[in-house]
Amino acid sequence: MTRERQTRKKPRTASNDVSRKAASGEASPGRTTVGKATGRQMTSGRKSEKALEKETSRQVKGGKTVSRKSRFGKTASRSVSSSSSRSVSRAEGFVDARRLHSEDVVKKTLDENVGVLGVATRPKVLDFDARLKERKKAGTRVAAIRVLIVILAAALVSALIWLLLFSSVFRLETSQISVSGGNEWVSEKDVLDIANQQSGKSLFLVSADKVSSQLKNIPGVTQANVVKRYPRSLEIDIKAQQPAAMLKEPDGTLVAVDRKARVLNAVGKASMKGIPVIEVSSVDNGLNSRAVKEALTILGGLPDTMRTVITKVSAKTQDSITTELSSGKYVVVWGDSSELKLKSAIVDKLLSDPSLIGDKHQIDVSAPSRPIIK
Numbered sequence: 001m002t003r004e005r006q007t008r009k010k011p012r013t014a015s016n017d018v019s020r021k022a023a024s025g026e027a028s029p030g031r032t033t034v035g036k037a038t039g040r041q042m043t044s045g046r047k048s049e050k051a052l053e054k055e056t057s058r059q060v061k062g063g064k065t066v067s068r069k070s071r072f073g074k075t076a077s078r079s080v081s082s083s084s085s086r087s088v089s090r091a092e093g094f095v096d097a098r099r100l101h102s103e104d105v106v107k108k109t110l111d112e113n114v115g116v117l118g119v120a121t122r123p124k125v126l127d128f129d130a131r132l133k134e135r136k137k138a139g140t141r142v143a144a145i146r147v148l149i150v151i152l153a154a155a156l157v158s159a160l161i162w163l164l165l166f167s168s169v170f171r172l173e174t175s176q177i178s179v180s181g182g183n184e185w186v187s188e189k190d191v192l193d194i195a196n197q198q199s200g201k202s203l204f205l206v207s208a209d210k211v212s213s214q215l216k217n218i219p220g221v222t223q224a225n226v227v228k229r230y231p232r233s234l235e236i237d238i239k240a241q242q243p244a245a246m247l248k249e250p251d252g253t254l255v256a257v258d259r260k261a262r263v264l265n266a267v268g269k270a271s272m273k274g275i276p277v278i279e280v281s282s283v284d285n286g287l288n289s290r291a292v293k294e295a296l297t298i299l300g301g302l303p304d305t306m307r308t309v310i311t312k313v314s315a316k317t318q319d320s321i322t323t324e325l326s327s328g329k330y331v332v333v334w335g336d337s338s339e340l341k342l343k344s345a346i347v348d349k350l351l352s353d354p355s356l357i358g359d360k361h362q363i364d365v366s367a368p369s370r371p372i373i374k
Contacts, residue, residue, distance in 0.1 A: 165202045169231055172206060174199045176233040185256055186220040186240035187265040194218075195236055203228050211236070219262035244300040245276045245313060247286045255283045259300025261293050274308035276323070278315060291315040297337040299323075302344055319366075325351075335366025342368045 164170060177195045182188050194214045198206045208226040215224035215238060223239035243256035243264055254272065256264040263283075276299055280286030295315040299307060312324040319336045332347055334340075343365040350357050350373070357363070357373060364372040 164204050167202075170202045170204060172199055172201055172203050172232050172234055177236065178234070179236045179238070181238045181240065183220075183240040183242070185243055185264040186218060186238065190218050190265075191215060191221075191236060191238060195234060198234065203230060203232055203234070206234065219260075220258050220264045241300075243275050244296045245278045246272060247283050247292075248277050248279050249282055253283075257287070257296065259296050261287050261296050263287075276307065276310040276313045278313045289315070291318045291321070294318040294337055295321045298334050298340060301337070301340045303348075306344065306348065329361065330357075331362045333362065333364040333366055339368050346371050 174196055177192065177199070179188055179191045179195070182191065195211060198211060206228060208228055211226045211234075212224045215221055215226070215236065218238075220240050220243070221238050222241050225237045227235045227237075229235055241258060244259040246254045246256055248254055254277070255266070256275070258264060278286065278292060278295060280289070280292060286292045292315050295313050298321055299310070299313065302310075306325075309325045310323045311327050314320075314322040314324075321334045321336065323332050323334065324330070325332065330351065334343060346365050346368055347363055350363055350371075360373045362374040364374070
């Protein structure tokens with residue numbers, strides 16, 4: 001009973017004074033409206049507390065009490081039954097904040113170490129210094145990985161460059177250079193001298209076009225095809241022409257030249273059959289003569305069937321080139337090298353049809369639009 005009296009006895013506190021003043025309508029200046037509202041709330045609160053005390057008394061009689069701090073800091077015997085408290089609060093329309101369930105959100109977040117999909121996740125770091133250290137460590141790790149990737153990439157590129165350009169795997173050797181398509185008038189040695197300049201280089205550094213261009217400068221070479229065969233072989237196929245003419249000096253010396261007035265390879269026992277002969281005072285004078293160069297241009301542009309029957313060429317001037325066919329049986333006056341294809345077609349047609357030329361021996365096609373037969 002003593003405990004019941006202590007429970008019923010209400011301590012007088014500042015809050016109770018405020019409540020009484022609010023209920024009686026007393027308020028500080030300028031706060032009349034707020035005081036009235038506060039008074040109504042406190043009155044409702046007092047009613048709720050009275051109801052709560054009655055409920056507590058009933059529970060004390062039943063032997064179900066627990067010591068708990070009241071709203072104003074005093075110890076009071078009150079029931080631990082949350083359902084009864086909530087029901088009383090609902091009945092009076094007042095929600096007691098002391099009866100609300102609280103939850104430690106931070107602790108719950110830290111305890112959640114498993115992700116949505118069930119994968120273990122790293123606990124959240126709340127300490128700023130620890131988080132800063134973690135970020136620095138992660139940044140250092142990323143930077144180290146990037147540096148390692150750059151180093152590996154540079155090493156890989158360097159190794160690849162060394163393999164392709166400097167190793168012996170793709171190095172061109174002299175023994176791996178082959179030449180085909182030449183003849184006795186084009187020296188194979190001249191071809192190899194040019195090709196061997198690329199020996200010792202990586203096949204990736206060898207320019208096939210450059211080698212082909214150099215080979216075409218060899219007298220008698222009209223075409224050169226250069227093919228690189230990996231890993232370290234070079235194939236050269238040239239097309240060598242027959243001499244356009246033989247320059248004959250007064251002492252009987254013969255020098256083979258091509259259509260560009262370039263001296264071909266000197267061959268002592270080569271056959272001279274079917275090669276036109278141009279008489280000159282000297283080889284040097286003949287190579288520098290415009291008349292001889294014009295004659296060589298005409299001879300180089302004629303088909304093989306016609307050039308092989310030419311036995312003599314006269315080149316007194318550059319526009320009076322004359323050739324003798326079949327040991328002087330026919331004489332053709334070409335004039336210069338202009339319209340050479342038309343002139344060649346007219347001569348070929350006249351020579352292939354004896355009824356057209358009859359007993360005549362000279363064909364003048366210096367003016368191809370009006371050929372003259374004498």
